[in-house]
Structure formats: C-alpha cells, structure tokens
Amino acid sequence: MRVLILGANSAIAREVADILASKGHELYLASRNVEETERLARHLSIKYGVKTHWDGFDAVAYDTHPAFWRRVLERMGDVDWVLLAFGYLGEQDKAYRDFGEFRRIAETNFLGAVSVLTHVAPYMEERGEGLIAAITSVAGDRGRGSNFPYGSAKGGLSIYLSGLRNRLFRRGVKVLDIKPGFVDTPMTAHLELPKRLVSSPRRVAKDIVAAMEKGKDVLYTPWYWRWIMLAIRLVPEFIFKRLNL
Numbered sequence: 001m002r003v004l005i006l007g008a009n010s011a012i013a014r015e016v017a018d019i020l021a022s023k024g025h026e027l028y029l030a031s032r033n034v035e036e037t038e039r040l041a042r043h044l045s046i047k048y049g050v051k052t053h054w055d056g057f058d059a060v061a062y063d064t065h066p067a068f069w070r071r072v073l074e075r076m077g078d079v080d081w082v083l084l085a086f087g088y089l090g091e092q093d094k095a096y097r098d099f100g101e102f103r104r105i106a107e108t109n110f111l112g113a114v115s116v117l118t119h120v121a122p123y124m125e126e127r128g129e130g131l132i133a134a135i136t137s138v139a140g141d142r143g144r145g146s147n148f149p150y151g152s153a154k155g156g157l158s159i160y161l162s163g164l165r166n167r168l169f170r171r172g173v174k175v176l177d178i179k180p181g182f183v184d185t186p187m188t189a190h191l192e193l194p195k196r197l198v199s200s201p202r203r204v205a206k207d208i209v210a211a212m213e214k215g216k217d218v219l220y221t222p223w224y225w226r227w228i229m230l231a232i233r234l235v236p237e238f239i240f241k242r243l244n245l
C-alpha cells in the first residue's frame with residue numbers, strides 16, 4: 001500500500017509508521033517539523049528497505065493543502081491509505097475563557113482535518129477504493145466539564161467521519177475513526193492520569209494497523225475503552241452534570 005501519514009512525528013504516528021514499514025508499505029510522512037520527519041523517513045527506509053517520502057504539512061495552513069495534495073500524488077503516484085494523526089490538546093481552562101485558544105484547538109483538530117479531507121475524500125471517491133483513517137479521541141464521545149474544548153473538536157471530527165463513511169461506503173472507500181483512551185505521549189506528559197488506564201503508543205499503534213487492515217469503522221483502543229465509554233454515555237444527563245468530570 002501507499003500510505004500518507006499526516007502529523008507523522010506524533011508518538012502514535014511514529015509507531016504506526018514503524019509497523020507499516022516493517023510490513024513493506026510505501027510511506028509518505030508529513031509534519032510541521034520536516035527535518036525530524038526526514039530523519040524518521042530515512043531511518044525506516046534503511047531499517048526495512050521500503051520507499052519513503054517526507055514533506056512539510058501544517059494542518060491549519062489551509063491555503064497550502066491543495067498544493068500539498070498535488071505533491072503527494074506527483075511523488076507517490078497514487079494513495080491507498082491516509083492516516084490523520086495530528087492533534088492539539090491545548091489548555092482547557094484557558095480555552096473556556098479565551099477564544100484564541102479555543103480556535104487553535106478547533107482549527108487543528110477539526111477544521112484542519114476537514115480541510116485536507118476535502119482533497120483526499122473526493123479523490124478516493126473517484127478512484128473507487130481506499131481508506132481514510134483519523135485519530136479522534138474518547139474525549140469526543142461526551143462533553144465533560146474538564147475537557148470539552150478538545151472534546152467538542154474531536155467529537156465534531158467523529159461526526160464528520162461518520163458522515164463521510166456513509167457517503168463513501170458505496171464507492172468502496174473505508175473510513176476509520178480511531179478513538180484512543182489515555183496514551184503516554186508528549187501530549188499528555190504534563191497530565192496526572194490514572195496509571196492503569198494509560199497505554200503505550202506501540203500498543204495503540206498495533207491496534208490501529210490491525211483496524212486499518214480489517215477496514216473497521218470505529219476503533220476504541222485499547223479495547224476496554226469501548227466499554228468505559230459505553231458506560232459513560234449511558235449515565236443520564238441529570239446525574240452526569242453532578243459528577244463534575
């Protein structure tokens with residue numbers, strides 16, 4: 001497969017890229033820090049003998065996305081799978097009072113994804129096959145007082161992906177919504193999280209690659225988050241609002 005990974009320097013994406021390269025897939029890695037991505041791409045190419053490409057990509061530089069997408073097609077010829085792995089957690093309390101912070105969260109996690117998918121999705125629809133995968137979050141499943149700026153952006157993306165899946169199903173294009181729980185990455189390094197619920201990026205990456213191969217619709221990773229979130233979604237609102245989560 002020819003696989004495009006956006007936000008390729010993210011801890012989770014690096015592990016996904018490593019697994020995909022070990023299976024012989026051709027990779028197009030893109031991020032804001034091109035030097036770091038070039039190092040990763042060269043490393044994987046030497047380690048596994050696969051073809052890799054690297055490029056600059058900023059999710060919120062919407063104007064650059066058309067040219068970026070053209071470059072991907074020129075260099076790789078065709079794209080089979082796309083994985084969106086970029087994200088911005090931001091400061092939740094700050095975002096509650098400061099629209100600038102909220103906008104950065106919403107733009108990076110939601111609009112940035114939609115902007116690039118505006119090019120990817122019609123291309124795959126016309127091609128009649130392919131896979132679009134994006135990392136959202138369990139935080140998008142229900143609004144919580146402690147993280148609803150991030151949660152609403154990820155939840156918005158989940159709804160968008162659900163609609164895209166519906167639209168593209170008959171055209172042979174698969175759409176995978178990846179919902180990790182807590183993962184030990186730079187994004188969460190400053191947070192105090194319940195240790196037993198924190199997973200390694202490698203564990204989550206293995207689940208992601210397996211779900212991409214199977215063409216799943218929605219992945220909770222690790223698996224137990226599906227049941228945790230089911231329980232959380234089932235709590236009636238009149239109780240939920242009192243829990244101060």
Ligand SMILES: NC(=O)c1ccc[n+]([C@@H]2O[C@H](COP(=O)([O-])OP(=O)(O)OC[C@H]3O[C@@H](n4cnc5c(N)ncnc54)[C@H](OP(=O)(O)O)[C@@H]3O)[C@@H](O)[C@H]2O)c1
Nearest residue numbers: 009010011012032058059060085086087137182183185187
């Ligand atoms: N860690 C968790 O507990 C957790 C849970 C649920 C979902 N997720 C999601 O998992 C995905 C991967 O995150 P991670 O946990 O691996 O954290 P991470 O290592 O901090 O990766 C986040 C990545 O997003 C990139 N990014 C931020 N803003 C961007 C922009 N405007 N354009 C392009 N790239 C941008 C960052 O690039 P730079 O290196 O250039 O800053 C960084 O590589 C994200 O979508 C995140 O929201 C994480």
